[in-house]
Amino acid sequence: MATRFEEDAHAEHQQNGANRAQREADFEKLLSELSAAITRVSVAEIDSEIERWLERIVLATGVDRSTVIQLDRFDGLLYITHVWAREGVTALPPRLRTAPPQEFSWLLDQVNSGRVVVIACMDDLPPEASNTREAFRLVGNKSNLTLPLTVGGVVIGALLFGAVRFEKHWSEQEVQRLKLVAEVIANALERIRGEAEIRRLSEELRRASQIMTMGELTASLAHELNQPLGAILNNAKAARRLLTARTPDLAEVDAALDDIVRDDARAIDIVKNVRAMFQRAEAKMLPVDVRELLLDVARIVTAEARMKDISWRIKLPDSLPLVQGDKTQLTQAVLNLVMNAFDSVCDGDGPREVALRADQEVPNEIRVSVRDSGRGIDAAVMPRLFEPFFTTKPSGMGMGLTIVRSIIENHGGRIWATQNPDRGATLEFVLPVEPSTRDEAAEHSSGQKSRKKGMP
Ligand SMILES: Nc1ncnc2c1ncn2[C@@H]1O[C@H](COP(=O)(O)OP(=O)(O)O)[C@@H](O)[C@H]1O
Ligand SMILES: [Mg+2]
Structure with missing residues (x-):
């Protein structure tokens, strides 16, 4: 027996079919509003604006939830940054940072190669995507649309729409429009990233201008190096003393030499750290x-x-x-x-x-x-x-x-x-x-x- 929830969904689905033309015109309007709104808001407001728009788009397309996932190129983790789901529909917790789940590897490969993945029915998935199919089933997805988020040809994440109440047929036109949504969202995310980069640079600049003077730097370097250099000297003296014994304890000499090697490595690390302060990370041309x-x-x-x-x-x-x-x-x-x-x-x-x-x-x-x-x-x-x-x-x-x-x-x-x-x-x-x-x-x-x- 169909639940009340499913009946509602079905009725809504039917009705949506009847008003297709109207719905498409509305969607067109929604899209232009979206791009205007997102470009207008300040960087601080972009996040909440994106969430507001996920809601409107989910409702307009008749699906049940939408998720923005970003890829962190530095640590390789996925970051769930924006989520919206209809009441009663579960969704991934926002602000979740996670390693790419093995079971979604097929889908992630598609996203990484910049492909849009349209799934009207889970059975449509190719055999090599069987783990993705199972994973989608587990979270209750009947249909899904995954759009890569790209900026300047680089994939920075994905925008997902999922239907859990019924299977959804994605028309070519709908997919094209949602691609535009993905584009607008990707650009908005890039604006946030750009701002973060500027903040990081200003912070770096502030730090660089507060950095120790040369005198302070030399003093602290000397202080840091004194310790391992002193220890090396003591161990070298001890080794010499041990060797002058009539029957030198070679195990003890060996231990002293081990300490020397260790302290020397420490001194090298200290020097390396100081040099790193002046060296930039490897240039990315x-x-x-x-x-x-x-x-x-x-x-x-x-x-x-x-x-x-x-x-x-x-x-x-x-x-x-x-x-x-x-x-x-x-x-x-x-x-x-x-x-x-x-x-x-x-x-x-x-x-x-x-x-x-x-x-x-x-x-x-x-x-x-x-x-x-x-x-x-x-x-x-x-x-x-x-x-x-x-x-x-x-x-x-x-x-x-x-x-x-x-x-x-x-x-x-x-x-x-x-x-x-x-x-x-x-x-x-x-x-x-x-x-x-x-x-x-x-x-x-x-x-x-x-x-x-x-x-x-
Ligand atoms: N625009 C400038 N006008 C006059 N002198 C400058 C200018 N830029 C740099 N200098 C001189 O070059 C020196 C070295 O600059 P820099 O390497 O940036 O080190 P710092 O700013 O820490 O002194 C400055 O101390 C200053 O004497
Ligand atoms: Mg300067």
Whole structure:
């Protein structure tokens, strides 16, 4: 006998069939509202907005629940980030972080290869998906639609719709529309990720500026190293003493040597840790949109500029070709230059102006410059600017420009500093344009005259 729940579902199903045309028009409207709403809300509101929309879409399509799962590329875990289910329908708990379940491996493979998986009836699943079928049955799914969430060709997760009360036929048109929903949601999630990245960078920046001065660093390094070095010396002395005995206890000597080896490894670890502080993680070279990167930098530093009463300007062309590079490192490099410019204009009571610019004077290079109205760079300082630990600031570390230069050179670029004719300094660098965009780049700048000046 059908339960009340199932009867309701059946009635609703029938009725839905009768009003198909109306339903489709409504759905179309819903979609455009969704994309408008999600783009409009602030990053902080995106999560609740997505959940609100899952509800509306579930109701509009007549299914029973929807889930957004994100893939964490760093730890390989799945993260259930958004869930909505009709009353009486079970759903995965939101904010659950889990290893990819073995039984869904087939489905996950499909998602990872960017495929949409339409399951009207569990029996439609191919034999190799038998474990996925069983798993779906266990959670009561009669039909399911799984759409990969992709940003820039990379799968970041999946959007699932499940029907538990009856089998649902997914029309081609419906699937197409839900693909658009997946696209809107993927872009919204990317906005959250982008914001998290900016927060992480600002945090890193704050930490970098608070990092110990060179004196403190040396003192703590010496302190850390003293312990294992002292122990090594004691054990070496003990071993020598043991060996002078008439019948040396070789087991004891062996133990002393073991300790020496262990303490030496510890000293090496300490040195490694200190070096790691200065070394960035291995570069991930991908096509980078420099224009977008500079806009990110601008957003990161705007608050700081306001706080320090700096008039901060950014001037970018409408478009720039891509460069091949590591976005995090390049962002870090530009941030360092901007921070130095901020330091410079705040030192003294001259005008406080900093400008970030990018342009493309020659087809195969992008130039980025940071110009400030500070005191400028002394002729005596100029040749030492990029040296490690060179600083003229009381609590400076002198690593900023060293790191910037190594990043830029690792990207095949060059960096230099000039004293401005009026006041202040300009630090600028060039990066080679990504080879695949070079042709467009050539077209892009063919209208411009080559005004390239001599460069160091
Ligand atoms: N925009 C600038 N204007 C004037 N001097 C600068 C500028 N940028 C860097 N410098 C000089 O270069 C030195 C090294 O900079 P950096 O390597 O970033 O280390 P830090 O900022 O810790 O001093 C600074 O101490 C400063 O003397
Ligand atoms: Mg600096």
